[in-house]
Amino acid sequence: MASGFRAVHALPMRWRGSTIGALNLFHHAPTAMPAGDLAVGQALADVATIGILSDRASRERDLLTEQLQAALTSRVVIEQAKGVLAERGGIGMDEAFGRLRAYARSTSTRLSDVARGVVEGTLDTATMTPSEGTA
Incomplete structure (x- = not known):
């Protein structure tokens, strides 16, 4: 890859059974993501999902x-x-x-x-x- 990243991990941004996007994590070396990092990454994806949906709901109310x-x-x-x-x-x-x-x-x-x-x-x-x- 020209950017220097050798590994990309995509974590689903899910809400009530639907996937609204993905949180991509990039690493400079090809590696499998450790289970602990995967759990933290998914937690971040879940928080980001809530933030995005909250903002969307606020805009719709406005x-x-x-x-x-x-x-x-x-x-x-x-x-x-x-x-x-x-x-x-x-x-x-x-x-x-x-x-x-x-x-x-x-x-x-x-x-x-x-x-x-x-x-x-x-x-x-x-x-x-x-x-x-x-x-």
């Missing part, structure tokens, strides 16, 4: 939290937009939601983006409330 927060924020903006349309068009909240949704579909725009435009006043609501100004 992602889920972000997604839930985004959904909640989006829902708040949608409710505000429904209120704006209902007031401007003299319509009920269900009708206002239907119009928001129809506009989003017809323009291939995310519902939350349409709602944000209504709330921020950057989207002309006249197309969503034909009765606007006549109510």
